[in-house]
Amino acid sequence: MDDMRILICGATGFVGRHLTEALRQAGHEVIRAVRKPVDGQDIAADFRNDTSRERWLERLNGIDAVINAVGVLRDSRDNPMQKLHRETPLALFAACAEAGVGRIVQISALGVDSGIGTAYFTSRLAAEHALSRLPAATRWLCLRPSVIYGEDGASARMFRLLAGLPIHGLPMGGRQTLQPVHIDDICAAVVRWLSDAAASSQLVAAVGAEAATMREMLDSYREQLHRRPALHVAIPAALVRLAAKIGDRIPASPLCSDTLAMLAAGNTADPAAFAALLGRPPRSYRGFIE
Template sequence: MREAQRPPPSRPVTPLKVLVCGASGFLGRAICTRLSRAGHQVIRGVRQARRPDDMAIDFRTDTTVDHWRGRLDGIQVVVNAVGIIAETRDSPFDALHHRGPAALFAACVEAGVARIIQISALGADTGTSAYFRSKHAADQALMRLPIAWQILRPSLVHGSDGASATLLRQLASLPLLPVPALGSARFQPVQVDDVAEAVLRAMDPHRPAGQQIDVVGATRVSFGRMLAHYRHGMGLAPTRPLPVPAPVMALAARLGGAIPGVPLNPDTWRMLQAGNTGDPTALTRLLGRPPRGIAGFIPPAHAETLRGRALAAWRTPLLRYTLAFVWLATAWVSLAVHPRDASLALLAGVGLEGAGAVAALHAAVVLDLAMGLACLFRPSRRLWCLQAALVLGYTAIIAVALPAFLSHPFGPVLKNLPILAILLILMSEPQPWTT
């Protein structure tokens, strides 16, 4: 009998000293973990150094070669995983995506770094948004330098702690799937472990340099189907889509553009309309296997945890904003809608008349207004306890002084029970899941 052929032995890994910029971010953390597991010495490039293996860097200010001199001694590979999806006044795209990385790349040549891995973005070479332009400018700056480089261009990256995947899971957990009108746009999300593995393999000094690789998953889907996959992966029953017309999305994007840091803005809306797909052939060669498809993104063992996070992420704001509306609407009705004489007559029933009743009415309006604004801007467990005490106090006063309301057919007092239930849930909620 012929002896079964064994796969050729893998080439032993030569430990390298690697600087990973953006190491505290979602993608940077996954890259650091994979490189460390492979035996490399990882230096974490972060804004605030707290560990012995940390290097303090800040692309907002480190935008010249002078800023990097002396900091790259002994570094053999640099991985740039710094990236933001929405810029702010303090963190502009041009500094974080272009000028900071370009200065770092030039300093790498001067310091004798052997190879640079640049994490760009799928579509950076053709996109017209400020995000894409800044990413492409850094890619171009790197390609002009006399140094070995690899540029990886990921699509939407899925991971349990990823911002985009977290948002998509939140949308997928809603009773109806909100599906914006995107026409024929398609997406090809990639699993974060595949991105980290691609970085590890692109570092290999025996691998040819000067490649731009689309880092995409195996599944090309519409936005609606992508949400349906996430919903199924979290163990939720199928539900119907809720079409969101393009004009509504455009208006929401304009409003989001006026609020710093909001992910939906005119640029990201255009990026959604354009879709995000690529050819997985080069990534398959790099990994030595096909990338994962979206159906396998959420392992069954993680479904319950991710489902709980997704539901909690929109449940808490929904309850909070509902309470805010109740308090603010009550203040408005008391001040400007309900007849003043009728309000004063009710206060007479609890023993308040004349100037005292007027003062009590105005104080109640101010208190309701303060409670509503606090729900929006100062939510806390102490606030929920205070509101519960107020609701119980109001209920007790009405039960004693105005008992007719207990048997009122519209149930004005009984409706305090669901309000108290909401407050109990908010008091019991842990810190809201954001990642």
């Protein structure tokens, strides 16, 4: 397809920043919807309060595609998931259909359909259901990423820090399964889908080439850092649950009862559909650290 005018919501976040760069490098014009505009290519948007279709319609004039990369891991009064993950995306998608925006990309999360009733999963799933109800003329790509790795990503920095320690404290032995996906593969898949004039609406699990337990992943990251094998210490489940309960009261903590439940459920999928979207196999976590 020809170069497009693309509106990215959540453009200042980890995924949004990388998508903005990748799409501009591919020749597209990117308009960033952000809370605090900093240049002429930005528009002001408040994802906590812009929950009406009319509010988004005025921003979609001349827009060919919209990408929604807004997301938070913890629910809070300042960043309510019901608004950010459900109400605002529903208004945005409805406005896209009315304005004739031809393409929508939604960044969701792997496991939203697992039946685990966390606010994160249920609010994300509601947005996915809204996509599936759009008119056929509005084509969409919904990516469900596993843990995303990128050098500047918060989770990647945390895992590299943990991997670098001589002793690995592993929650419940580190048996939780993950299938880390590289941010470069996420961006490449989005760019390729947008450039394909015949692309169809699709829901794709965005995962790396192979799954690993948390222990295996940290061991691999440590090996890539050229460190000697670490000593493994299993943290009993009771202590992990207690730490999660404490995290429930600390909004900045990445560990809480909900994140623990989602982690314990596992985070893996068949990579075949993502490989087809990419046009090549996705990268393996065994080669993420360069």
